Amino acid sequence: MTALAWLPRAIVLGLIAFAIFGPLANLALWAAAEQWYFPHKLPVVYGLKFWHQVFKPSSDALASLGTSVVIALLTVAVSLALAVPAGYALARLSLPLRGLIMLAFLLPQAFPSVAVYINVARIFYTLGLNGTIAGVVLVHAVHGLVFAVWIAAAAFAAVDRDLELAARNIGAGALRTFLTVTLPLAAPGIVASAIFVFLESLDEFTGTFFVGVPDVTTLPLLMFTASVAGNYQIAAITALILLVPSVGFMMFVERFLKADVLAKVGA
């Protein structure tokens, strides 16, 4: 009887699993296929030919992976440089219009961004920033700033004030207290925000599409070009490379973002 009672549940869960993993399985099949054409339901020839093509030292894919990682690291540096002071101020100092300032960082996520990026590209063109790494980094940094600032503010807010007061009582200055007490205690939250910003930058497509052309090719752009050109194997392999950090983050996010910080995000 219990086995029979499981049947409807098993069917529904099976359908959900098919809906979620089916598209990913199709991607994995394309990554492993050397030949696959109609009317075959599965690849005709399996092989790693296209993997060699992607990973050979002179390939476009490796170059664009390098570009993507450099851009993402620079984006993290710029965002943290902006977000750590802002997050500290929002968490600890009395600011006028604090709620409005918090909301201002949400703006880049609150408007449809295509038209904005078109005009960023137009403005950057006159400044000579179009098609440069710096231009792409600036666009990515502003887009990710809401996570950086909100998570940093939450991380600072979760630090016990008594510890800071104790440091001040035994004679540490404000800056020294911040550097030796507050910042280390808030570090896990800030690392989480850095990972978030890194991934946002790594996966970003629209901004790079308008601002990066024609000289900056990131991995998502290379994947897009391969896919539109009908080169599904290259597209699938680059897509899998993009999936690794995203799925890894999903597995480990809870380790970095503790519940006490999570509860204060956006507050």
Added chain:
Amino acid sequence: MRNPRFVGLLLVAPALLAVGALFVYPLLFSVASAFTSKEGQATLANFARAYELYSVDIAFTLVIVVTSTLLCGLLAIAIGGYLTLGENARAVAILKWLYRWPLFIPFVVAAQCMRTFVAKNGLMNNSLVSLGILEPIQTTSFLDWRGIVITFVWKQTPFVALLVAGAMASLDRSTIEAARNLGAGRLRILVEIVVPQVSSTLVVALILSFVTMMSVLSVPIMISGESPTMMTVDMAFRINAYGDYGTANALGVLSYLMTGAVAWIYLRRGIREGGRP
């Protein structure tokens, strides 16, 4: 100089300036450009041309995004509801593990997955044919507006479900237990007790999803780049093919208005409920 307010503002200023210069200014620039002719005069001609060329796509954009948002909401309520009210611990654990996967998958990758999965000869149709549910002759390609909806729902439902399930988990269980003791079924408890209490979280998640879908360029290009398609594709086309900023920005302003309308509905609802949005 020791004034903490001043120091605070000084610390926030660089981040605020970055948002101002790299987001708010281009946003205002796009609005101004939409109402300006090539000769620099105030005009509505850009909107007239946008409507003339792309009225079908404007309507399609609304249909696609509204349909996707509603489906995301329904599926998220179903997932969150089962996670909260489900009686079988193992089934709940399996669902909890399953539903999050697409959450951190980039839109470009989701589009590439779906581009192959829902195609006429994709894994979805092939599986249905192999199982004997479909005849090969009955298979159709979903690489049109339906494919865009499928991709958006696939990618965005976990996000809405995550927030909704979180809100449901922090509800006071006593109201649910009281209803259960009075003999209410689980569906009725979900619809009449749980969903009303998490409605503000649900609406925020859906509005964020609505804006996200309005902003995505890769999915509509890769799933269905030909007309009828979404306004984002048309904007990119006006720029890349003609350098026509006027029409592109007019379409952009229309997309701001659509999200503005959604946000307004939300705020008005907040005011009616006692000023707490």
